[in-house]
Every structure is written in structure tokens, then in C-alpha cells.
Amino acid sequence: MSKVLIVDDEPQYGVFLRDWLTREGHEVRTATTAQAAVDFGTSWSPTVLIADWMLKSPLDGLQVSEAVRAVNPELRTILITGYPSPELKARAEKANVFTFIEKPFSLTEVAGAVRQATNTTPPNLPGSILVVSPSPTIAKLAQDTLRMAQHTSYVAHSAHDAKQVLSAEPAISIVILDCVSASIDQGILAEELRALRQEIIVIGSSESDDQQRFAALGVDYFMPRFWDSTGLHDLLIQRVGQCPACGLELPLRRPLPGDQAEDWSCAHCGGRFRAVLLSNASEEEKRRVHKI
Ligand SMILES: [Zn+2]
Helix, strand or coil: CCEEEEECCCHHHHHHHHHHHHHCCCEEEEECCHHHHHHHHHHHCCCEEEEECCCCCCCCHHHHHHHHHHHCCCCEEEEEECCCCHHHHHHHHHCCCCEEEECCCCHHHHHHHHHHHHCCCCCCCCCEEEEECCCHHHHHHHHHHHHHCCCCEEEECCHHHHHHHHHHCCCEEEEEECCCCCCCCHHHHHHHHHHHCCCCEEEEEECCCCHHHHHHCCCCEEEECCCCHHHHHHHHCCEEEECCCCCCEEEEECCCCCCCCEEEEECCCCCEEEEEECCCCCHHHHCCEEEC
């Protein structure tokens, strides 16, 4: 997709961003000093520069952007700052900065800004999605998330509605059950939905760690709230992605039929996964998991 250069003198941030944007299909490089970013950026010609404004260097992020832009006028700069003062905004406007992102930022926010800067669309999901939740607020949030990623979605607030909508809409291939409440028995509903359409993918979601409980009900997948379309996509291509407990990006995917699954733990928090190591994981990524 696009070449993205990240300059941030807090390497951990850079690594998280790099992994996230790589998953979105971008070619990503990181620099931890302003000088390194200028040296590399002027020869590599990135499409997008993500720069922290305050760098612990003689040059700030805006100056890095200007130096790289001098040889690459098409550069789109995303400036990250905790202090977007009117003065800085005026300077940034003069320097043709594409957009600002304020700290603290979310990875989704940065990925969205890169998408806007490069006019790219998020990964595709197959079919439409039915969200089942007795809570109108949660259902609406889920639907907004899916709409932003250009997915068609439907909402049901009861088990009865869910079955009716699924029967009426043949394009639905995924059902997200976010209904931790006494009003809907998720195990029975999952079974009934599968009886209506055998190939349906049922995903459980809640704000607590309900992976085990959903698994016991015969629901194969679990996403903690609030998920985004990238997380959903990862889940469907079986990638573990971020550790649900601590957020560390893990180079693991869930086993597919015929796979030899192994037990792994997250190097940061000890969370356990029955999974397969990604074949293209880098040495650095491999250090984030331990084989049990
Ligand atoms: Zn973890």
C-alpha cells in the first residue's frame, strides 16, 4: 500500500505503530532520532511521515517534515503532539502538515489518519454482520464502528429478532453476540442461529474476559469490547493480534483445521494462547511470546 516513516524517540510507541500499520498492509520504517529520520526519509521517499512534534533532538517533528518534504514534496505528514497550541497549528499549516493527532492517541486513530492520507480502504470482511445486543447503546456503537469501515450491519435486540433478521438477510455471514444479560441465553441462541444457517460465524463479545465462558457455550470466537474493524478482521483471519489482557502485539494465529497448535504465553503479562506462531514473524516479534 504506502510507505510510512515513523519518527518517535519513545521506541515502544514506534514499534506498536509499526506493527499496527504493517497489518494494514503498509510498508513501515521507524526512526528514533530526528537526524536518522531526515537521513533515511530523504533517500527512502515515504508517502506518509508520522512524527512526534517534541523530539529529544535539536530538530522537532515539524523540522523533520520540512527537511524530508524538501526532496519529496508529495509527503503527507501526521504530526503527533500533546500540546497543539494555536502557534504550532499555524506553523504546521504553513508547513503543509496533513493532520494533527493529539496525545494520548489510539492506534485506530493513527491508522485512520494514514488511511485518509493515502486514500486507502480498510481490509474487507466477507458478507454482512448482525450485531445482537439488548443494549441500544452498545448495538449503535458496534454499528457505527462497522459503518466507518464500510461494512453492512444489522442489529437485533432480542433472540427472537436475531433469528428473524438472520432468516430474512441471506448476506449475513457473521453474528456478534454482545449480550451478557439474563434476557438472552447466548449458548442456545448460538445453536439456533447455526441451525438457521450452518456456515455462520458466531463471535461473542463483552467488556470482561469472557473467552472461556463463550468457548464453553460453543461460541468459537471472542472479542473484548470495544473492538474495531481491524480486530474483527484479525479474528476472522485467525490472527491473535493484540494480547487481550495487556495489548502487546503477538505473532500468533489461531489454529486452523489440520494445524499443530501449541501453547504459548504472552511475554509481557503471561496470558496463555493455544495457537500457531506466524511463519513470517521477525526475531523481535518472536521474543514477545514464550512456548510453554
Ligand atoms: Zn499480554
